[in-house]
Amino acid sequence: MDENTIICRCEDVTLKEVRDLIKQGYVTYDEIKRITRIGMGPCQGKTCGQLVMREIANATGQKMQDVKFQTNRPPVVGVKLGLIAEEGRRDEE
């Protein structure tokens, strides 16, 4: 596969960047995330997560199910702050 393929569309990270980091010893999802911002954009790893985990599995010889994904954090989808504030104020009434 072309190594210039973008595998994180939120943060514009290429396959080559991920493979280079793995070679340098950043071999967990969380470590790669903290350098590249993979999984931190609007998709929260829903698009790129599996692709990165497969790269880690292939490079380290682990099974996919043994590669740890990042901590899933709330909210599940993006919510406007104004809407949350509005609902919060309604609760106070």
Add this chain to the structure above:
Amino acid sequence: MKNSADVVIIGGGISGCSIAYNLAKKGVKNIVVLEKNYICSGSTGRCGAGVRMQWGTEMNCKIGKKSIEFYEHANDILEYDRDVEFKQGGYLLIAGNEREYEQFKKNVEVQHACGIPSRLVSLEEAREIVPHLNTSVLTGATFCGKDGFLNPFKTTDAFYSAAKRLGVEFNTFTEVTGIQVEKDKVVGVQTNRGNIATNCVVNATNGWSKGISEMVGIDVPVYSERHQILVTEPCEPLQGPMVMGYSLNLYVQQEPHGPFIMGRGDDKEPRDLRMTSSWQFIEEMAKTVDLLLPPISKLRVVRQWAGLYNMTPDKSPIYDKAENVEGYYMAIGYSGHGFMFGPITGVVMSEMILGEEPTIDVSMLNLNRFKTGKLLIEPSVV
């Protein structure tokens, strides 16, 4: 993993990596860093990514100023081929009542005595600096253009990479389970991956520092407390400086690549080690932003998380060596600003360990001050 070392540093956050780098640069050969998770997985990697000189005590002003002066050249000094993303957009501190504004005036005097270019600004000027700020609920503000944003992951990675090149051994996913003391002297460290013989241990674990100190029988008067943060989707450049207030309880900054990062404290937080997220935080944060910085409330929250403040009774850090246990050092209790002080933590701790003349005299940040009552109370912590 080595089975003996001249210095063992516990904690792979900004403090541990900076101490390791400074010791190695001064020629110490046999340094081992132990991190129970991965580098930057604890308090550093969860912090608000802000750095500032605007403090209320002379000590914190000095440490903050020197740290920022280092960060201005961090990429070059640490020969980092990525970028620590330092942006000096300033901090606009906003007062929500007269009492707080009076405190700001005192703080600015302390800052000026330390050569920090902060200033009191009128509400009109505050609106020029941040046009979307709702000043109707404010009584005053201060601004320092040297303060700003810094990427915690890349900065820690820069110290880590530089220390590694100088020969420091980093062991990640290695948890310390005990510290061996014989005749009031440190003789070794036990981990889940084996033991290391050493006569010098540095506790740089911040949130977990109380438990590590208990391993050598020292009771430190610190506690950990969850603090939460959220981040929005990215948008066009909208806000240069960090906006922060203590009584209004918020800090809000736009990162260089677009998202807004924001947090607030909660004085009802229990004192423990949990780092879970709560809906109460996101709701209170949203209400605060909607009131003070209305246009930002149009942005979507994409993620929230939490980290630990390691609080001391005076909200100033502890840099010290133990009186009764030879070879046990502490760089802990940052009360929410360990990342900002990272460069100086490394400098002063390496000097303390090697018995050198200190760059900044931090002897007042000793552990004994909580017994003698000579506290350095920091008024400016969110």
